[in-house]
Structures are given as C-alpha cells and as structure tokens.
Amino acid sequence: MTSTLADDLVVIDKLNFAHSYGAHQVYQGLSLTIPRGKITAVMGPSGIGKTTLLRLMGGQLKPQQGEIRFAGQNIPALSRSALYEARKRMSMLFQSGALFTDMSVYDNIAFPIREHSNLPEEIIETIVLMKLEAVGLRGARHLMPAQLSGGMARRAALARAIALDPELIMYDEPFAGQDPISMGVIVKLIKSLNTSLGLTSVVVTHDVAEVLTIADKVIIIANKKVVAEGSPAELQASADPLVHQFLAGEADGPVPFHYQAPSFGEEILGVADAGGAHAR
Numbered sequence: 205m206t207s208t209l210a211d212d213l214v215v216i217d218k219l220n221f222a223h224s225y226g227a228h229q230v231y232q233g234l235s236l237t238i239p240r241g242k243i244t245a246v247m248g249p250s251g252i253g254k255t256t257l258l259r260l261m262g263g264q265l266k267p268q269q270g271e272i273r274f275a276g277q278n279i280p281a282l283s284r285s286a287l288y289e290a291r292k293r294m295s296m297l298f299q300s301g302a303l304f305t306d307m308s309v310y311d312n313i314a315f316p317i318r319e320h321s322n323l324p325e326e327i328i329e330t331i332v333l334m335k336l337e338a339v340g341l342r343g344a345r346h347l348m349p350a351q352l353s354g355g356m357a358r359r360a361a362l363a364r365a366i367a368l369d370p371e372l373i374m375y376d377e378p379f380a381g382q383d384p385i386s387m388g389v390i391v392k393l394i395k396s397l398n399t400s401l402g403l404t405s406v407v408v409t410h411d412v413a414e415v416l417t418i419a420d421k422v423i424i425i426a427n428k429k430v431v432a433e434g435s436p437a438e439l440q441a442s443a444d445p446l447v448h449q450f451l452a453g454e455a456d457g458p459v460p461f462h463y464q465a466p467s468f469g470e471e472i473l474g475v476a477d478a479g480g481a482h483a484r
C-alpha cells in the first residue's frame with residue numbers, strides 16, 4: 205500500500221548530505237517516510253549515517269539538498285524560532301543522552317517541563333510522576349543518577365524524553381550495552397509508550413531480533429540511500445541477499461566483511477596473482 209501524506213509524520217525527499225564541503229557524501233537521493241503512530245526501525249551498516257539521519261530530522265544538521273517534512277513543515281527551511289517550536293514536538297534519546305548527574309531522577313524529568321512551560325509545581329509533580337510511572341520508576345524518584353543501574357538510567361532518560369509529550373520520539377541504539385532482561389524491558393517500553401501515548405517512534409539499532417518484534421516498518425539504509433523497506437514480514441520474505449544479510453546478521457554478503465584490499469596471498473607472499481579476486 206502506498207502511503208499518503210496524511211499517514212506519514214515525516215517525509216524525506218531526495219536528500220543529499222555531506223558533513224562538510226568536499227567531505228564524504230553520507231546521503232545521495234535519500235527518500236523515505238515515517239508512518240504516523242507506528243514504530244519504524246532504521247538499520248544499516250555501521251557508519252552509514254543513521255545517527256546523522258536523526259540529527260537531520262531534528263534540524264541539528266542541514267542537508268545540501270532535499271526536503272525533510274515533519275507534519276508538513278520542511279525542517280531545513282524553518283526559521284530559528286519555527287524550528288524551536290517544531291523541536292518541542294520531537295524528542296531524541298541518544299545512547300549518550302546522560303541524565304544530569306547533580307539532579308535527582310525527579311528533577312531530571314521536571315527539568316524540560318520547567319524550561320519550556322510556566323506550569324505550577326503541583327502540575328509539574330503530577331506530570332513527572334505520570335512519566336515515571338510509565339517507565340516503572342515512580343519509586344526511584346528520589347535517587348540520584350549514580351544510584352541507578354544502567355537499565356534504570358536508560359528508563360529515566362526515556363521518562364525525560366517523553367516529559368513534554370512529543371509526537372515523534374527518535375531512539376539511537378536504545379538497547380546498546382543492556383543485559384537481556386533490561387533489553388526486553390526497554391523493547392516492551394518502546395512499544396507500550398508508542399501505543400499509550402500515541403507516539404510515532406523511530407528506532408535506530410543493530411539489534412535486529414529485538415526491534416523486529418515491535419517494528420511496524422523496517423528501513424534498511426546502505427550505499428547512501430534506502431535499499432529496502434517494508435513490514436518485518438515483508439522483509440523476512442524478501443529474496444534480496446542484502447536484506448537477508450542484515451536480518452540474519454551475517455558478517456559477509458553483499459556488504460563485504462573485508463574492507464577492499466589486495467588478496468591475502470598477494471600481500472603475504474608478494475605474489476602478484478596469488479589469490480585471485482580482490483576486495484575479499
């Protein structure tokens with residue numbers, strides 16, 4: 205089914221991006237859509253530009269060409285004040301998105317609400333407790349970040365990320381460094397928050413098996429653009445060897461394990477044609 209504008213919260217069209225003039229081109233003609241109210245997983249080899257994509261969507265980076273429409277507004281073309289307003293409707297949870305170490309869990313969640321509103325403290329308290337309840341940490345509100353386990357810290361950061369009721373939440377490697385139980389908890393939380401808060405979620409991850417259990421849509425990026433997209437079932441049924449390599453987590457395939465090099469025999473023995481093909 206082709207999606208219409210109304211179904212999609214984010215529409216990226218023919219995007220070209222390099223970090224600076226003359227630098228390596230990260231994207232060339234990237235087009236994709238993020239369906240509203242759903243969970244979209246973005247996968248691809250390391251260094252392909254997944255974090256960069258989230259920064260482009262958040263307006264922290266500007267493409268050289270192309271559009272990034274968020275709820276109909278072209279993010280790269282917005283004025284500073286319009287971008288500030290648009291950003292309040294999005295939230296990003298980066299792996300490094302640490303909590304403020306000198307504030308309690310409660311104050312960490314209250315911080316963005318105090319920054320962006322004039323709400324009285326009683327209302328802020330209700331909101332903070334609701335957000336902490338949603339991630340199962342209401343009882344941990346008086347703790348300092350140093351007293352939390354890694355998994356609890358990730359959940360507290362998640363509570364802070366939803367403090368302002370965003371429409372879009374972008375997760376960068378949310379499962380990285382988590383033990384299997386915490387990972388399972390975070391997978392469930394992403395799903396339950398998406399449903400209960402009516403969020404649109406984008407999850408950048410290498411943890412294929414985990415994300416496939418909750419993703420409505422999967423986008424695979426390689427070679428500077430989208431190379432495959434569809435539901436987990438559609439991609440699992442795909443005959444494309446590249447899709448298969450990603451989903452099966454195979455080290456070698458259309459994306460080679462070895463960086464391009466002369467054959468091993470040639471290099472070790474100094475023999476010009478010792479090993480046949482290059483690049484493997």
Ligand SMILES: Nc1ncnc2c1ncn2[C@@H]1O[C@H](COP(=O)(O)OP(=O)(O)OP(=O)(O)O)[C@@H](O)[C@H]1O
Nearest residue numbers: 223224227228230249250251252253254255256257
């Ligand atoms: N600030 C920057 N300036 C210049 N180049 C950068 C900058 N940030 C990232 N890059 C480069 O842009 C490319 C994309 O990086 P990015 O971090 O978005 O990839 P990624 O797909 O998220 O990687 P990983 O899966 O390993 O986290 C890489 O080649 C990286 O070296």
